[in-house]
Amino acid sequence: MTDTLTLAKAINLGLQKALADDQKVLLMGEDIATLGGVFRVTEGLVSEFGRNRVIDTPLAESAIVGTAIGLAMRGYRPVCEIQFDGFIFPGFDQITSQLAKLTYRHEGSARFPIVIRVPYGGHIGAVEHHQESPEAYFAHTPGLRVVSPATPQDGYWMIQQAIQSNDPVMFFEPKSRYWQKGEVDRETPPGAFQASRVVRTGTEVTLVGHGAMVSVLLQAADIAAAEGTSIEVIDLRSLSPIDYAPIIASVQKTGRLVVAQEAPGHASVGSEIASTVAERAFYSLEAPVLRVSGFDTPFPPAKLEGIYLPDADRILEAVDRALAY
């Protein structure tokens, strides 16, 4: 059975399935119950599961995450929604100093199966703090798993896999893709939760990205194909851990790698991939690994987002540079 669904609806159905399958699953966050979330990802769930499973919280991110930790100690599997990327920081201490370390400090006697859903990224023309890509902070933090689905199919399945994970999972939802439709097969589970995936095969250059960037990479690959360049595209899907096998295999074939992300480039996920590939596939590389990122500035006013965010042209400029070696 496959349906054509938006990413928002696919995640909604994944949450619905998780709530139905396991009584211990709870949703909590600002405006998620009555309103169904500002992006309507939790729409309808409070009427189906009630206010004791789908919980509108007071306005306090530190408390949302901190109380989720206590709820997990009590045996629940909380799924927290942070309303926008830029509003995760009031909860940063609870996520990085507490949630990320509690399993370690308990030496395994306690589990913290908490999912933190974060709509993230640009392309929606919003005011400041509403378009950011803070995933690197969390990928940098040991103890957190970090993923980002790029398609409705992944949205539906990965949210369920995240909820089933016994570790905390940061679940970054590319909000500019919420309304894009795709095929969702609700019977056949996809591959492993945190595997990266080749989404387009090619021979000359490898492009790697996650979230909303994947569609930009595919667009760049289309343009390049029309110009006679064959590009392979890999959807990272997981940012911690990173599944390197498909990336290394691809680089061994193409010899060229461009990593792209909306986030600033300095000390980023892209930097990590570049250095790891340089370590593991040095002799396969025909060119340095190149990064295409948001600039190392705060996210600019919305009218400038089209310049700030890497587009297909900027990806192809890097592809040209890689091919010039």
Place this chain on the structure above:
Amino acid sequence: MSSDAAIQLLTPDGQLVSDDRTSEYLPWIEKLPESRLLDFHRQMVVMRRFDTEAGNLQRQGQLALWIPSIGQEGAQVGSGYAAAPQDHIFPAYREHAVGRIRGLDPMRLIEMLRGLSHGGWVPSETGNFHLYTLVIGSQSLHATGYAMGIALDKLNGNASGASDQDTDAAVLVYYGDGASSQGDVSEAMIFAASYQTPQVFFLQNNHWAISVPVERQSRTPLYLRGTGFGIPSVQIDGNDVLASYAVTSQGLLDARSGRGPRYIEALTYRMGAHTSSDDPSKYRENDEVAYWGARDPITRYEAYLRGKGVGDDFFSEVAEEAEDLAAEVRARTMTLQDPPTTKIFEHVYTDAHPLVDAQRDWLAAYEASFADDAGEGAGR
């Protein structure tokens, strides 16, 4: 929804309330010149018209977002006029009328919500009206820190080098009922009480934090929060511009006089959507909106002024001024240009930064390469 605890100087039908509880505050009104009483009305009407126009501009695609404050003019205009010129104001993001009172050109708000800036106004040129803060509650700590600075100036012999007048300043910080749940806001009250800062916390309880009703944030009236932190607290009818003016004036005077912080909960109502992206029909009842509609701050105040003998001429002059501002804002919006791409890299740091500089140069060269390609049919 309304509360017996709330100080009200003007009933919803525009009658002055003189009783034991208001006697403390009425002198603030009695000593106001008539022209200032008229300013209250002018500012409320003009800013409501501005708000409506900005909403129209948003619907017409001229703004990315609009944040309406219709219904909250009484709370904002009264408290805004209560601040002395040297006072510092730390707003949240809905205090458009306060900004205009302090001298902020409303076009700065239009530009911000069109996506041209993150604010960018210069507080020293806008009556010390600081930038909007979109991260809920954060400005409460900045306000407290600023007020600590004012207090420390006195203790340290003005080490910050402020002018004499500025050492007599107080701080007024705005936030919402939703924000009252944030840790930052509680922490701000703790510091304020601990250091007895010269500041007034002005909570606009507009009864909603997007779709979440105030009851989810607090089981007690919010002004009792202030009391719990050891800060003298008052609840007011926030749709009564006179109560807002008088109680804030008293609070700022107390703060300025070294009596420590004060806390005001203004009961008001967000008549419109949270922002242009919101649909309040999903979470609230028409009855409630109608209840508050009948307590409108402008109608009430107009009745009061008419009762004092203010005539039609004034009201039609104000209506004209409101139309003029709306027309001017619309016209100026149509002439707004997108910022240059170099704006992305400006002011990330105060001093030069090699990475930012390199990226700015890279972008310039990259953009120039497109210009070179033009006309040669260079594909992309």
